[in-house]
Amino acid sequence: MNIPPLPPTVPATPHAQAVSGELLKLLTPMEGLISTGQSAKAEVLSLKQAQQTFQLLLKVTLDSGRQTTVQATSSQPLLQGTHLAITQPSAANLAITVQQAVASSVATLTRIDTAQLPAGTLVQGKVLTSQVMPQVSGQPTVFRSMVSLLNTALSGSTLSIDSPQPLPVGTLLSARVQDAQTLTFVPLSSRQEQLAVTQQLVSQQSRQGSIDGLLKMLQNLPADQASSEVRAAVDKLLAGLPDVHQLSTPKGLAQALAGSGLFLEAKLLGGQNPTLAPDMKGDLLKLIAQLTPGLPANTNLNAIVAANTLAQAMPGFVRSALGMLVQVSAKPSPTTFPLPERLLQSAEGEDDLEHLLRLAAAAVARLQSHQLSSLEQTGMTSDGRLMSTWQLEIPMRNMQDIVPLQVKFQREDAPEQQQPKERHEERPPRQQLWRVELAFDMEPLGPLQVQAQLISGSLSSQLWAERPYTASLIESNLAALRQRLLDSGLNVGDIDCHLGTPPQGAQTRLEQRWVDETA
Template sequence: MTPDIKLSSIPLNSLRTGPSSAPATAAAVPLELLRPIAAATLAPGESASAEVLQNRPRDGQFELLLRLARANAAPVEVSVRSPQPLPAGTELRVQALSPVRLLAVLAPPAESGAAPPTLTRLDPQLFPNGTLLQARVMESQPVTGEQNRFALLARLLQGPAAGALLSLDSSRPQPPGTLLTAAVENGALRLSSASEQVRQLDLLQGMRLTLPDQAPATPMLRTLERLASLPDLPPLLQASMQQVLKHVATPEHLATPAGVAQAIRQSGIFLEASLQQLQQALSTGNAAPSQGTAENTPAAVNLPPLTRLLPLLASLATPPGTEPLPGADFKASVLNLLITLQQHLPADPGRSLAMPPGPWQPSLQVRPGLFPLPTRTVQALTENADLGGLLRLTAALLSRIQHHQFQSLGQTQTFADGSSQTVWQLDLPLRDGQQFTQVQLRIQREQQAPDQRQSEQTPQWEIRLAFNLDHLGPLQVVARLYKGRVSSEFWAEQASTLRLVNSQLEQLRDRLLTRGLEVGELSCHRGSPPQPQQAVQQRWIDEVT
């Protein structure tokens, strides 16, 4: 499969006139700081002007001394390592990518009309395979003497080399003003289809809207149980509360494979798929066996509006251990409770469902693969529990379920070679006696490309669990299974938890062996595990953009 667009050295002077006709040059240079730079000096994402003071070779690379000129601050000198020499006196524009990495772009000449740098190659350190680029076509013309070949000049709109120009060789015409969204593939660019671009933008927007408003199930369930026991509650509201509580599993229910499977099915991330399944079942049941009109064909059978359907589905909520009906799950019950609360609370145009401001993680990035989801402080809503606070906690829990759904969709895709990756990310609410907690769960299934030599490919599985129990603290588990061989990593922040888990590893190994599995490495680590490894085609969301 050939790429749609390649970086090209086609002369573009014919496209540009006057002072802007500077020769193309690969002007973006990745720099590695010899010492981490303080955020107060240059925070990630910030830019500054710089001048090269010294340049000397060192171990096959070049060690540079830069003077950073910052607005309203004294100049600062930093030492960096560069893959290419930059003579003393060179003027640069640098941007901090992280505390230990900078991106330098040669500063354009000072005269009026000077052109920004033009890239004729993509540095793999800055643009690894799978990086999504957006660029605006500035100029375009067919290549003389060749069919279906066009020379383009496009400006990068985001990323580490934003503002730089790309000299491109395209197999299809791209009028000036066209917005290109393409993925880096072995130094070339592959355009994303319009529908895929819309899908990606919709997922990004959904993640951005739901992440700040989400909160875990634990505070909501505690408040819900306390309010559900109050006398004089309207019967419909009390029934909606009890229906939510019915979906909370217990350790006994999660002790069996069937119980875990049911808890996952009823977690809420499959609600829309279940509604589609329900509609198909109703359509099949109502379809006439003989020829029919448009009114009685399966495609014409529709479900009632959600405002009428959700109470019905919530009333069908089944306790753990009972096979659920399609659409009768945790999210449906939470939605029904949200609607019922709004109906029974006095009308208040000023009431907001958003969570109140409070402590939050700084510079939290919205991206696929964010696991586990962060928690937030909602003490003010749980100490003085009332229906208004329950309404906001319910809306926050719904945002969390939706964010898990966006995360699952954002990481699920089929690649060009036929391989695929499917991700399910969710919460499992849990009641242990009088206490509520939850388990965050991420399941990843990787399927290799079809092979004519093998009738069926064996998928590779990775399962991540995240707990935060009072007596254990944060605890994460990463388990991998491939062709009957399982390995597992345990990550804990408390030393006592680490010792406890380590003392149980041999017992875990014996239990896995009795299940007929081949056991690989079982290990314990202090801290948090690395984030889930993303396939190269997935790095399409960058909050900086």
């Protein structure tokens, strides 16, 4: 698809559409809206395409300062936020002149600045309008669309593009920049899902709250403040929490990972009954279902619960989210690990039941933040490696305390082209690189983070402790840890302990990948 070039006399910069003297037809004729010989200011509040016409909602400001809204139709699209000067030649019509496009979000780009978006950059957008252009004899039909950009430094801007096929209004598209005037379509399926995941992740993270705050309240919930159904749901949730001893065995760890809530949707899609084994997310949803009927009639928490539980099948939720995407004004913040602690305080006038429900909804949002982070970090890397990510959180018992253990597994598969070019049946299995990250805060050690990677039986690891005493204690036991790893049959590389927290950024991880150090 091509970006239509500007006329030679117009500078090649973002600009507002040149519309002057065009007529808008009022949906409801309004005689005397503007006095004869007078003009008024108007701003486009919304734009909606209907076949080959466009429905506008205008906010009109008269000379007296009085404001009113009117609905009109136009043969040309006028983007939201465009300022107009209008007169009224008849009761059913308005004559308009575009005054300005007040911000970059309503400017129409007619070329791509390759200094900001170099060739190869992926751009994603949502189609706002689509029109068939006048037919030129002997030339193929051209469809012109306005597309709202949803990513890159130009997020929020509108791009005018020409294509040989019509682009349905409201659909998402992905394309790569070829040059200042040309884009190339990218298959949509995975890109649409990635865009939906990223935007939903931002929403979920704004609602999430730490799980341990909910669990501590459940532990101390008075018996007379909960019905028997709520008490049963609470007891089931607390009984499913693993302890440190269970997590120290392979079987116990596998059970805890399976019950973390990360795989609830996969269980449902696979026809499994999630009630047969503890599942953190499933148990939280059951608790919410038991708490909701007991809400006061005037509570406003029903909306919170509905927003956080969403659909219970993640693939369906992702697909339905595609139809609900709205324009975003800023790039989402990158995914971080671990998720920071976030405690919700009781709101004024809120009783214990309402606060408990709000904590449960926030805990579901936190689990969904981990799930969405896993999806966001899964896919092909720029150099052809397949990256798979599983990020989750396991509340574990440590004596009387509940300690949230955050875990992230990442697997990288070697690029296909790096495999030996032999017959398929003689080709060895593709080499895999595993990374594991842990984060927890356990007394008396304090906050700890661990990063480890395993490739071809060789293990390397870095540990970070925020308390000097803990860092010193770990340092003095590294030799014993190394020996235990050697005894288990692993080749052990670097194992170090540091005071503080891991540096953030894409290049701070252990970078041993597909290089054979013994070659």
